[in-house]
Amino acid sequence: MPDVVLDQIAQFMTINATERAAFSAICRPRTLRKKELLLREGDVCRFAAFVRTGCLRYFYSVEGAEHTGQFFFENSWYTDYASFLTGEPTRQSIQALEPTELFLLHRDDLEALYRTHPTFERFGRVMAERAFLGVRHRTEFLTNLSAEERYRQLLRERPKVLERVPQHYIASYLGVKPESLSRIRKRLLGGG
Amino acid sequence: MPDVVLDQIAQFMTINATERAAFSAICRPRTLRKKELLLREGDVCRFAAFVRTGCLRYFYSVEGAEHTGQFFFENSWYTDYASFLTGEPTRQSIQALEPTELFLLHRDDLEALYRTHPTFERFGRVMAERAFLGVRHRTEFLTNLSAEERYRQLLRERPKVLERVPQHYIASYLGVKPESLSRIRKRLLGGG
């Protein structure tokens, strides 16, 4: 069943049939309805999630407002690596924006897998590196670009997001209010 | 000589005399004058740096302006982990804000060390995790707080920065102009 995941993993490491089987064994399928939360603020994140179909976003709740951190579509990975690592409660909530199918890898299962099949240590490291590169990209995105530039970059680099995600979530991802995003879009339509 | 580094490392892993010697052997001392650059935009970051004394900051140059990302005082580590990992040129520059003494760990030396003394793999992982937690903290700092809140948090959590770093660098770290930081400070003095 988790062939998609395994194919994805096979892109950065070689795995034989036994290893594939061992990995498959710990993939726990899970489905979420639209708007359902997979993790909420205060929980400890004890898993990594692979999105088979659908879409997730994570967000912070700050004084009543939601600040969206990232969107995840099919064939991408999500985990709150900080909470996963340290066992501390997360400040993020993770929500499905569409009906979503996932595989969950529980931390305990993963650690057992590392012991029985050390090849997968590499998997762990790659996940960590991706998590790092992800937040770093996000930081540079926020510090180095204006709201309008952020919108244009998103439009250029991830048009799928604009197509599939309601605009007010995109606004919160860009760090502006829905009204402002609406104005930015109008400005860009007129000015070219 | 690099006893400070070794003591620091000993806090998260146990190392015997042989390992200490092997590690010491790859520590390359380096001094920087005030304002000198250790790495500039476009370079590949092939080292991790341990600050013995003094202070570093890294920054992005964006349309003539500098956006400071972080400050590093004595006994802390800096590396552009993304460039270090991928071999891609960095977008950051790293500069000494005071006369600064460093130990540099070159990537090739580190990799050799991992082979001869696998214990140090743990060192690598811990560095990676810290790098991750560092940028993640930075992202939350930027997304979830206003300029004034960011200043107050800095004042509360890292008063040393306020004491030792010129105010215009702090402004650029907070994501505002020096004039704005000056106003924020005035506001806080008056209002309590």
Add this chain to the structure above:
DNA sequence: TCGTTTTCCTAACCCAGGTCAACGTTTTCG
């Protein structure tokens, strides 16, 4: 030591984005 930077502050004015409120459209779901 003395001139040159560097650093910090102030004030007047400007603008991107926030706030509030209203309104039309689309989606959702009983």
Add this chain to the structure above:
DNA sequence: CGAAAACGTTGACCTGGGTTAGGAAAACGA
């Protein structure tokens, strides 16, 4: 299907921070 909720847009007005232009004091370097 029809009511209710969610969504996107617009307008009027406000505000935090940017911009520009000073000027004084502290730190630096020849």
